[in-house]
Amino acid sequence: MQKKERLENLTDNQLIERYKQSNDKQAVGELFKRYxxxxxxxxxxxxxxxxxxxxxxxxxxxxxxxxxxxxxIQIFKPWLYTVVKNHxxxxxxxxxxxxxxxxxxQILSAEVxxxxxxxxxxxxxxxxxxxxxxxxEIENLSKEQRTCIELFYLKELSYKEVADKTGFTLNEVxxxxxxxxxxxxxxxxxxxx
Numbered sequence: 001m002q003k004k005e006r007l008e009n010l011t012d013n014q015l016i017e018r019y020k021q022s023n024d025k026q027a028v029g030e031l032f033k034r035y036x037x038x039x040x041x042x043x044x045x046x047x048x049x050x051x052x053x054x055x056x057x058x059x060x061x062x063x064x065x066x067x068x069x070x071x072x073i074q075i076f077k078p079w080l081y082t083v084v085k086n087h088x089x090x091x092x093x094x095x096x097x098x099x100x101x102x103x104x105x106q107i108l109s110a111e112v113x114x115x116x117x118x119x120x121x122x123x124x125x126x127x128x129x130x131x132x133x134x135x136x137e138i139e140n141l142s143k144e145q146r147t148c149i150e151l152f153y154l155k156e157l158s159y160k161e162v163a164d165k166t167g168f169t170l171n172e173v174x175x176x177x178x179x180x181x182x183x184x185x186x187x188x189x190x191x192x193x
Contacts, residue, residue, distance in 0.1 A: 007026060007027060007030040008030065010027075010030070012031060012034070012076035012077070013073075013076065015027040015028070015030055015031050016031070016068055016073055016076065019068055019069075020068065020069060025065065028061075028064055028065060028068065031064070031076070032061045032064070035077070035080060036057060038077070038080070038081075039056075039057050039060055039061075039080070039084050040053055040054065040057050042081060042084045042085065042088070043056040043057060043060075043084060043087075043088055046085065046088035046089070046092065047088055047091065047092070052091070056084075056087060056088060056091060059087065060083065060084055060087050063083070063087070064083075067083060070158075071158055072158070072160075137183070137184050137187035137188060138150075138184065140183070140187060141180050141183055141184070142176075142180075144166075144168070144172075144176045145176045145177070145179060145180030145183065146180070147166060147176075148162055148166065148168070148173050148176040148177050148180065149176075149177055149180045149181070151165060151166070152173075152177055159173050159174055159177075162177075
């Protein structure tokens with residue numbers, strides 16, 4: 001009981017560090033307990049099915065044991081959100097309902113279009129329109145930016161994995177991704193005007 005109380009008092013990053021250092025699976029269990037509702041709500045948003053969403057929550061939890069060890073996580077919740085979205089998109093792709101590239105374009109589009117508008121960016125017409133423009137803007141990026149963005153968002157590689165695959169330094173990869181996102185945002189804003 002004492003151990004559980006201590007786990008509850010740890011921050012997300014402390015729990016992750018504890019798991020990485022001592023393989024304490026209860027630390028991951030505490031993260032799961034904290035974020036089960038969040039993960040389920042995110043799954044349900046994409047999968048639109050209660051049973052599938054509940055199954056996905058368990059699959060994601062099982063996946064965390066491995067993925068937490070492989071990634072350098074700065075802020076857990078946004079990282080987890082990306083893991084959940086990607087997992088849901090893989091499930092959608094396996095059912096053949098949507099093209100994966102469109103779904104990943106939706107993720108990137110949401111990140112690029114961080115503008116606080118009150119209109120729903122995920123309405124059918126709006127999303128399709130945004131994806132078409134985003135696809136065109138990606139083609140306007142430099143080869144390095146496009147490569148890094150595709151590997152990071154579409155192939156779900158970490159910054160380090162992108163650097164290893166491309167031969168770019170870690171700082172170059174981060175720069176290409178950040179500048180690429182900035183260029184996409186500028187291009188998307190220009191298209192809206």
